[in-house]
Amino acid sequence: xxxxxxxxxxxxxxxxxxxxxxxxxTIACGGGERQPSNAxxxxxxxxxxxxxxxxxxxxxxxxxxxxTIPAGQEVTLQFTNTxxxxxxxxxxxxxxTNGDGFEQNLFRGVSIEKNKQTEGHDEEEEHGExxxxxxxxxxxxxxxxxxxxxTLPASKAGTYTIACFETTGEQMHYEMGMEGTLTVTASAGN
Numbered sequence: 001x002x003x004x005x006x007x008x009x010x011x012x013x014x015x016x017x018x019x020x021x022x023x024x025x026t027i028a029c030g031g032g033e034r035q036p037s038n039a040x041x042x043x044x045x046x047x048x049x050x051x052x053x054x055x056x057x058x059x060x061x062x063x064x065x066x067x068t069i070p071a072g073q074e075v076t077l078q079f080t081n082t083x084x085x086x087x088x089x090x091x092x093x094x095x096x097t098n099g100d101g102f103e104q105n106l107f108r109g110v111s112i113e114k115n116k117q118t119e120g121h122d123e124e125e126e127h128g129e130x131x132x133x134x135x136x137x138x139x140x141x142x143x144x145x146x147x148x149x150x151t152l153p154a155s156k157a158g159t160y161t162i163a164c165f166e167t168t169g170e171q172m173h174y175e176m177g178m179e180g181t182l183t184v185t186a187s188a189g190n
Contacts, residue, residue: 052076057140059083060173062162065180071157076149081140087173088164089138089148091182095163099172105136106160106182107150114138116146139166157186 051070055077056063069075081087092102138148162180164173 052078054078054080055089057081057083057087057089057164057178059085059087060164060168060176060178062089062164062178062180066183067162067180068183068185069152070185071152071154074149074151076147077138078145078147079138079140080145081142084142085168086139086141086166087178088166089140089162090136090165091160091162092136093160095161095174099175100165102136102161102163106152106156106184107136110150110152110156113149114146115149116140116144137165152184154186157184159183 051073053064053067053069053075055067057079060083067077077089079089090102091106093104093106094102096103138146140146160182162182164178166173168176
C-alpha cells in the first residue's frame with residue numbers, strides 16, 4: 001500500500017482538506033438547511049399563540065378601522081392615543097337614542113384585564129371611577145397607552161361597532177368619523 005506524506009497529499013489534492021472541513025462543519029451544525037425552517041416554525045408558533053392587535057386612537061379615527069379577533073382565545077388589544085384629546089374605545093351593537101353609548105355592550109359579562117400607562121397620571125385617577133361603571137369602554141388621555149386582555153365566548157361571534165363617545169365642541173367623536181367594526185369569529189372547535 002502506498003502512503004503519501006501529508007504535505008504531498010495536500011499538494012496533489014488541495015481541495016480535499018477544504019471539502020473535509022466543510023463536511024465536518026455541516027454534520028456538526030445539523031445540516032444547515034433545517035435551521036431556517038426551525039426558526040420559521042418558531043415565529044409562526046409565537047405569532048399564533050399571541051393574539052395581540054395594536055390600535056391607534058387618533059383625532060378622530062381608529063387605526064385599524066376594522067378588527068377581527070377569534071372567539072375562545074385570549075386576545076390583547078394594545079392601545080395608543082396619538083390624538084390631542086381623550087378618546088374611548090367602546091364596542092357594542094346599536095347606539096342608544098340619546099347617542100351616549102350602545103344598547104348592548106360586547107364585553108358585558110366578560111372578564112377584562114386592563115392595563116394603562118399615561119402621561120397625566122392624576123387626570124387618569126379622576127376618570128377611573130367613571131370607567132369602572134362601564135366595563136365595556138377603554139379610555140385614554142392624549143399620549144396614553146394601555147391594553148385590554150380578554151377571551152370572548154363563541155356566543156359573542158358576530159360583527160359589532162366600535163365608537164368613541166367622547167365629545168369635542170358638542171359633537172361626539174363617532175359622529176366625526178371615529179368608528180369602526182370589530183368582528184368576532186367563531187372558534188375552530190364550534
